[in-house]
Amino acid sequence: MALLTFSDKGFYCPPGDFYIDPWRQVNKAVITHAHSDHARYGHRQYIAQQDSVPLLKLRLGSFIQATGYPYGTTFSIRGVKVSFHPAAHVLGAAQVRLEYKGEVWVVTGDYKLAPDPLAGSFEPVPCHTFITECTFGLPIYQWPEPTQVFTEINDWWRENQEEGRTSILSAYSLGKAQRILCSVDAGIGPIYAHGAIENTHDVIRQMGIALPKTERITDKTNKKDLTGALVLTPSSGMASNWIRRFADPVTAAASGWMMVRGNRRRQSVDRGFVLSDHVDWNALNTVIGELHPEKIYVTHGFTDLFARWLQDQGYDADVVRTEYSGENEEPLEEVTG
């Protein structure tokens, strides 16, 4: 039997009567991670990996009713066994494993294979049915070594600093920003962050997780202090008036889309770094090859093409339409928040 059905509200589990990452209001929502396209407003109850809970409260309001479980702990919802497993996407991101009458399904949410300083290492979970994202499910997306990318970011920052300029780097406020913060050479100079990112940092620090030092950019921030600094901002900050406050800025974006030169130009940033918290083409194929599930559903991104590719490889693969947006620009409200 189908452990999950695909409704216009999202993935629904009939025996457990709950949804996974639904995009319309429901009673009980199991959430893979706190990105806004997966964690929507207005559900009566949220169930997530325990590190996700403070992030959900930050983003959706402290009043939400949310329950957290650690990775690897199995709990039961109306007889369906549910457990969270590391997805290495962002802090608290989890694959959701469901087991009912011997049948096992896994919903990956978003994930990557490269280890993450806050989100740990991806754990492959054997299953009958595998529901995977494929945001970057085309062979043009093959990530370079992250260590090499961080070296490039360090060199770029240093070069701008030598010229007395401010380095502005746009990155997703939850996940990418912390990954960069923990991986660049903080010895080069001070690191500043946009309010939306700094709010996330505050919550993470309150959870007892140490992050390198950052300064919040406020109206009182002195332009002069920013010379030679690295400033982290969500991409929407790049497009708004917010960026005008910097004297002689050099802009860059860190995202998987930067793999293609045309996208760098379209983002109108001076420089693009290829850094993604999603699986690339090779990683997707590796994971699927390893799990060899009986049935695969793909969501997010180049679904039609990737499903056709999997069918060509002899898999039973289909597309599920969702309303997830993938690694896109963040909504503007996060900038003012």
Place this chain on the structure above:
Amino acid sequence: MKRFAFLYRQMDQTTSTNRKLQALVDYFQAAEHQDALWTIALFSHRRPRRTVTTTLLRLWAAESAGIPLWLFEASYDMVGDLAEAIALVTPPPERSETLRTLKDWIRFMQELKDVDEEAKRKAILEAWSQLEQDERFLFNKLLTGGFRIGVSQKMVTKALAQVLAMDENAVAHRLMGDWTPDNTTWDALFQSDSALDDHSKPYPFYLAYALEGAPEDLGALSEWAAERKWDGIRGQYIHRGDTWFLWSRGEELVTDKFPELETLMKIIPPGTVLDGEIMPWKEDKPLPFADLQKRIGRKNVSKRLMIDIPVIFKAYDLLEWQGKDLRERPYQERRALLDPIIEAIPPGYPIRLSPMVPAGSWEELTTIRSRAREEHCEGLMLKRMDSAYGTGRKKGDWWKWKIDPLTIDAVMIYAQRGHGRRASLFTDFTFAVLDGEQLIPFTKAYSGLTDAEFDEVNAFIRRNTLDRFGPVAVVKPELVFEIAFEGIQASSRHKSGIALRFPRIKRWRKDKLRKEANTFQDLQEMLEQYG
């Protein structure tokens, strides 16, 4: 190839002009001469010939990546650039080749010209398996012939001047002309005097900037010379020894396209170089620019075409006279030499002087400029009387003072999707004017919208698509835009019978309803007045 790829990366990644220049200097100092020569050639659009078709490259790219062709095509569609798509899907090298430099890879490509398809396939797959990703990208760019890089000729010249310890203008001059790395060497180009004997070599064109402010800001009118700004092709006419050459501004030799100018050799002495405009000209009046394009587009210029669309050379500067380079002399002096030379030429020869336009005040000149369209000009040129003939774009001595564009309010009726990642966006739009209840499409136009407007227009189109033909959406005819353009001409190729020059969206007239747009009648009247 590593060194060239490194240079390319540096040019691509830094926004600092100083760093770009330094990267070029470092490269030219370190590179072998023949490699450096190819680099200069590529930067100045002297590309090697294509030896492999893109159809085959796509097949082999799919093979190398281990993916079906449909998946490669879909990937290419996403990227929008074949060279890049191939570089992205092909696997990293098993062993990275370090021995072959740029010139070797170009020879490698050139040698594919006469071999059979299987040998080509083997060679290309082998090349891909030895090159790093950015090297593969550059190799593919060379293969597909679409090499373009964001570096100005001026910066290359500057870097070379520094490396060669030569004057910048001298370097610029030596870089011009009809050379390729296959028919010259570094020494022949830069070291020997013979380069200067190359009769075909033009001088770098001096370019004018668009005047943004008021002309009064330029100072006293007495320090300035005014001329008409002609709507032709900027050209340099050279008569040296017993041959002649005609260069267009894109550093392209166009002598063959305008055979009727050969006769000028009879009345202009050798050792002369003229700067001016190639103009389609009949009955002592310019023809529309589109006519000139017809001549340029043709591979062979027929007698018929020469009768239908004759050309003349409209001279406005004298760069070389009696074999002497006059470029350092003041403009005033060069004109004093030029004017009598051209005026002395008997009628019937395809050459005219672009006369200076006298005026007593800036106001008077402003009035003259406002009549430019009636005289089939684009406005006026302002040149400082005492200015030398510079190279490239030295700001401040020559200004283009164009007339304001014509405008018309039109209704959007079709929208077309872009390419690559813009495939999800509508980027090209077709506009129509009213003819009673009917809408008559008359032009395409793009750009000119702010990002926010662009998004808003796209959202409107998605909600109001009436029909769809491939990438083209038929849009509910509701939005009105002001379209600006430089000229209007009758055209049998267009359904409306009208062709616009440089149409673009000037602004979105949110304040206007469809019925308030301009009519076909308005367009006809514009054609009569300015066509």
